[in-house]
Amino acid sequence: MHQDSILTVRGLTKTFSGVKALDGVQLDLRKGEVHALMGENGAGKSTFMKILVGLHQPDAGEIFFEGQALKSQAVSEVLKKGISMIHQELLVVPELTVAQNIFLGRESRGGLFGWIDEKKLNQEAGALLTQMGVTISPTTKMKYLSVAEMQMVEIAKAISNNAKVIIMDEPTSALSDREVATLFGIIRDLKTKGVAIVYISHKMDEIFTISDTITVLRDGKYIATQPASELDNTALIRMMVGRELDSLFPESVAQKGAEILSVRNLRRNGNFADINFEVHAGEVLGLAGLMGAGRTEIARAIFGLDPLDEGEIYLKGQPVRIKSPQDAIQHGIGYVSEDRKGLGFIPGMSVKHNITLGSLSNHARGPFIQDQSEAATAARMITDLRIKTAGPDQKVQFLSGGNQQKVVIGKVLLSSPELVILDEPTRGIDIGAKSEIYKLIKQLVADGIAVIMISSELPEILGLSDRILVLSQGRQTALLSKEEATQETIMHYAVHH
Amino acid sequence: MKTLFKPDLTTADKPSRTRLRGLGQYGLLIAFIVVCVVLSLITPRFLTVSNLMIIVTQVSINALLAFGVTFVIITGGIDLSIGSTVAVTGVVAAMFAHPDTYPVIVPVLVGLAAGLLLGAFNGLVITKSKVPPFIVTLGTMTIGRGLALILSKGRPVSNLSDSFNFIGGGQVLGIPTPIIILIVFFIICSVLLRKTVLGRYMYAVGGNEQAAKASGIQLNKVKMVVYTLCGGLAALAGILLTSRITTGQPNAGVGFELDAIAAAIIGGTSTSGGTGTMTGTLIGALLIGVISNGLDLMNVTSYYQQVVMGIIIIGAVVLDSLNQHKNG
Numbered sequence: 001m002h003q004d005s006i007l008t009v010r011g012l013t014k015t016f017s018g019v020k021a022l023d024g025v026q027l028d029l030r031k032g033e034v035h036a037l038m039g040e041n042g043a044g045k046s047t048f049m050k051i052l053v054g055l056h057q058p059d060a061g062e063i064f065f066e067g068q069a070l071k072s073q074a075v076s077e078v079l080k081k082g083i084s085m086i087h088q089e090l091l092v093v094p095e096l097t098v099a100q101n102i103f104l105g106r107e108s109r110g111g112l113f114g115w116i117d118e119k120k121l122n123q124e125a126g127a128l129l130t131q132m133g134v135t136i137s138p139t140t141k142m143k144y145l146s147v148a149e150m151q152m153v154e155i156a157k158a159i160s161n162n163a164k165v166i167i168m169d170e171p172t173s174a175l176s177d178r179e180v181a182t183l184f185g186i187i188r189d190l191k192t193k194g195v196a197i198v199y200i201s202h203k204m205d206e207i208f209t210i211s212d213t214i215t216v217l218r219d220g221k222y223i224a225t226q227p228a229s230e231l232d233n234t235a236l237i238r239m240m241v242g243r244e245l246d247s248l249f250p251e252s253v254a255q256k257g258a259e260i261l262s263v264r265n266l267r268r269n270g271n272f273a274d275i276n277f278e279v280h281a282g283e284v285l286g287l288a289g290l291m292g293a294g295r296t297e298i299a300r301a302i303f304g305l306d307p308l309d310e311g312e313i314y315l316k317g318q319p320v321r322i323k324s325p326q327d328a329i330q331h332g333i334g335y336v337s338e339d340r341k342g343l344g345f346i347p348g349m350s351v352k353h354n355i356t357l358g359s360l361s362n363h364a365r366g367p368f369i370q371d372q373s374e375a376a377t378a379a380r381m382i383t384d385l386r387i388k389t390a391g392p393d394q395k396v397q398f399l400s401g402g403n404q405q406k407v408v409i410g411k412v413l414l415s416s417p418e419l420v421i422l423d424e425p426t427r428g429i430d431i432g433a434k435s436e437i438y439k440l441i442k443q444l445v446a447d448g449i450a451v452i453m454i455s456s457e458l459p460e461i462l463g464l465s466d467r468i469l470v471l472s473q474g475r476q477t478a479l480l481s482k483e484e485a486t487q488e489t490i491m492h493y494a495v496h497h
Numbered sequence: 498m499k500t501l502f503k504p505d506l507t508t509a510d511k512p513s514r515t516r517l518r519g520l521g522q523y524g525l526l527i528a529f530i531v532v533c534v535v536l537s538l539i540t541p542r543f544l545t546v547s548n549l550m551i552i553v554t555q556v557s558i559n560a561l562l563a564f565g566v567t568f569v570i571i572t573g574g575i576d577l578s579i580g581s582t583v584a585v586t587g588v589v590a591a592m593f594a595h596p597d598t599y600p601v602i603v604p605v606l607v608g609l610a611a612g613l614l615l616g617a618f619n620g621l622v623i624t625k626s627k628v629p630p631f632i633v634t635l636g637t638m639t640i641g642r643g644l645a646l647i648l649s650k651g652r653p654v655s656n657l658s659d660s661f662n663f664i665g666g667g668q669v670l671g672i673p674t675p676i677i678i679l680i681v682f683f684i685i686c687s688v689l690l691r692k693t694v695l696g697r698y699m700y701a702v703g704g705n706e707q708a709a710k711a712s713g714i715q716l717n718k719v720k721m722v723v724y725t726l727c728g729g730l731a732a733l734a735g736i737l738l739t740s741r742i743t744t745g746q747p748n749a750g751v752g753f754e755l756d757a758i759a760a761a762i763i764g765g766t767s768t769s770g771g772t773g774t775m776t777g778t779l780i781g782a783l784l785i786g787v788i789s790n791g792l793d794l795m796n797v798t799s800y801y802q803q804v805v806m807g808i809i810i811i812g813a814v815v816l817d818s819l820n821q822h823k824n825g
Contacts, residue, residue: 305711329713343711346704348771357701358712360694367693411712 004030005064006196007052007083007165012061014047021047023220025061029165034187034197036211036228038240040430044220045200049167052198053085054078066164076105084158085167088428090150094143099125101142102157128156132186148179148291155186166190167198172206173428176290176456177491184210202430203457204233216240241432248435249463254445256466257281259316260419261333261450263302266311271297272474275311279419279450284441286465287454288490294474295454296338299421303335304328305343315419329358334417336408338424338454340401344408347397351389352378354396354407359414381410386436402433409440419450426460438464458487472496525765525777529784536791543794550673556786557675558583558734560779562757563764564686565730567778568723570761571690573703573770574630576724578619579731579757581641583750586612586735588645591654591745594661601660608736609729615641616728620721630724638754645747654745665741675737682733687775699723703770759806760785763813785809 007029014022022044029035037045050056052063054075063070065081073081092101099121100107107116108124125138134152142150151171158166172180187197187210199211207214208228216223216239223239231239262278272294279285287295300306302313304322313320315331322328328335337343345354355378356363363374378392385406389399396407405425412420422441426434441464445451455461461468468485470478470493478493537544562579569576590608593599615637622633667674690696698719701709710716734753739745764781766773785806792802 303711324715325711326713326715335711337711342705343707346701346708346771348704349700353697353700357697357709357714360697364694367695369692369694369697415713 004032006031006066008064009052010062010064012048012051012063013059014051014056015059016047020220022051022058025217025220025222027215028225029196029198030213031164031194031196032191033212034191034199034210036199036201036207036214037217038200038207038214038236039217039223040240040432043217043240043430045217046169047220048217049085049169049198049200052078052165052167053083079161082162082164083167084161084163084165086151086154086158086169086171088170088173090147090154092142092150092153095141097122097139097141098129098136098145098153099138101153102128102138102160104157106161124160125156128160129153132156132159132189134182134186146291147174148176148182151175151183152186155183159190163195165196165198167200169200170202170428171199172201172203174291176292177458178290178495180206202428202434204236204431205459207236208233218242237431240430248431248438250439250442252442252445252466254282254442254448256283257448261302261452262314262317264312264314266298266301266313267309268297268301268306269309271301271306272471273310275476277469277476277479279452281418281448281450282445283466284445284451284453284464286461286468287452287471288458288461288468289471289494291456292473293471293494295471296423297474298471299335299423299452299454302328303333303421305335329415329417332416332418334412334415334420336405336412336420336422336425338427340404340408340427345396345404345411348395350393351382351387351396351399351407352392355381355410356414358411359416362414377414381414385410385440400430400433402429402437405429405433405437406440409437413444417449419452420444421452421454423454424456425453426455426457458490461485461490462487470494470496525763525780525784529780529787532784532787532791536787536794540791540794543791548790548794550676552783552786552790553679554673554675555790556782557679558738559753559756559760559785560679560782561682561730561734561737562753563760563778563782564682564775565727566754566757567761567764567766567773567775568686568690568699569630569727570758570766570768571699571703571770571773572720572723573706574623574720574723575634575758575768576616576619576727577631577634577754578615578637578641579727579734580750580753580755581638581645582612582615582728582731583735583738583753584645584747585615585641585648586732587739587749588649588654588745588747590661590736591657591739592648594657594739594745596656596658598658601658601664604661605664605736608739609732612728612730612732612735613725614728616725616731617721619728620724623724624717624720642747649745649747651747653747655743657740657743657745662740662743665737665739666743675741678733678737682730683775683779686730690775695719695722700771703772705771756785757782759810762810768814781813 005028009025009027012022012025025044025048039045047056051058054073054077093104102125103121108120122138129136129138132152136145136149136152171183175183190197201207211228213225214228214231214236215225218240257280259278259280264276266275267273275298277285289295297306301308304324304327313322320331322331352375356374360369363370363377375392382389382392387406388403396404399407426437441451441453453464462485466482468480468490469476470480470490472494477496480489542548566576566579586608589611590604593607594604619634619637622628623630663674665675669677690699698714701712701714702716702719706716738749760782761773761778762768763784764777766778788805789802792805
């Protein structure tokens, strides 16, 4: 055990209904380091972290925190000891203020009846946030904050808890590049104060920017721990997947065809205005921009989820009115939402039923579903998209993120779209599944489908798009060809006002 | 009470994920059989053809209501107005069922129409106003009760034709008509839920409303149909009850909605929507009927019966949530 060690884990094992989720995992976390925990989805990272914060109890293994053995602890006990976790899906109370959220469960009390001292709460929260260098009012209700701001509040909460170890699970999955920079600033500041960070992310460039040490898990087993400086992309991916991946972005073989979609002067008050572009068959149009640039809002409006205030939409030259997703689907538009859990699938429904949900009328005679036709189609999709599932009757909620995404894509494809809008199609998906989704996108355009892809990951935008529309604060600032586009030019236009 | 849900507990302990719902229902069936066996050992009168006929006849009204409310709960809603719908439709049907006035089909159709209208009213307000179903149907519950009292001037509507009274009190080939009606509508509702596009959409709407919408499903249409259907089934229950007691009672059906919801929940329908089966609901209704019949035979007063029933409902929901927790 190193003398700077704050948290040491040995031989951690956890079994869920006969399946080993963790098998003898170890970790040596030192004060003031950022320790990246890497691995594909299903490698056991989440289970590992849930054990650390007391959400699961291990079957075997030891955890030492500051030299003391941690025995099966309640979540509140672990928190008191100084281990905090910032979950990927932020756990905030929307109707309470920033200060109330930060001190939830630990409110300072004063006065005769032990009432909550709101004034003191707000002062302390304000001081904390200022110290972090963020400008969020402690009296704002949580629901009015952006995801990035909520994350800052969660970090403030961890700091106020005197956290010595902060676990961050995919902290940047919903952040723009500028917000990521702010977050990294805060992380570096925490490091100098001796706080150890366990950092989980699928974004390679981030891992190499921020982390000092990298531990890799694969299939629930410990693979290796190495200093980040001794690793590169290829080496890390090889450790994670146990093999070399082919080039991440497949070559394009698609031919640009006829115009499928054209939009003129789209405006939705408060979201975007003056949006003009067209997409052709066999082409990927990338939509790039920072968070809040209006990309998702444009996609939602085209798909009929939100009404437009102005503008025309033409499909293959014909003006169309789209008032609901049903209209959009009938006009041949498919939408794979960034909000996979919220808009993508029905968690309690089977893989089969989710896949056919958007095209059920194709498998019905009158009001009755034709079971065989439905099952055959679902089975074909499961094979074609290589969806890893125990079977067609497996509930989608039990699949990994990448496979859930494939189910959603399968559903959209079955409604025979001519235009597919993919909104952050690889968010929170491991590298192996990402590469498969990239291949799938290329396959779609090769089949003559028009694709609009929204992504916050610039390498993804650059690697897949034929043309790139850059948005900034609801306006389009550039339409770049593949040749013109670089990370720098896109960023230049993305921050353009 | 402990033995009652034991089979369910074992399934909750082993999340063999894909088949879980099937096993849960299997557990419910075992619970039902265990209760029947225990009762027949305690009181010999329980396991007689005539007693079993009485049970199913009594269960039929609650089961019809429970079928309707199962549709609603699967879509993530609730309908508290069905008890009042029983009263309104019963009174309305009775008004057209006096001897030597109209043929028997008229009161049936008028009663059904009244139920469908009340259900459609629920659906319309819920889809147009976005007010939670709990509140809308709570309002309709009171409106319906008022309408029943207005239409009947607060008095029971009696003197009904023999052909009308046959609906709930007659026999075909020795089988009481309520049992036949129950079986027919159980089959119709099961097929609707399991085999049709509409049924699938109900699960989708209750499982994740926004994802259902993004899949091109018309939420409002599904909800309209579901509440209208629920009203229609409540009307059927109202007509059946009126015919059986040979009177249109404006005060009938008070609290029926709670028994129906209880049957659905005991049968495995999750109040958070997206899950549930007609078979489960039917067994739930039968279980309630069998237990109250058994307690009757054992001379347990109705006061204690209510306590027992409450414990069963809570037990079923606790098990349901444990199950969800294990899998979620």
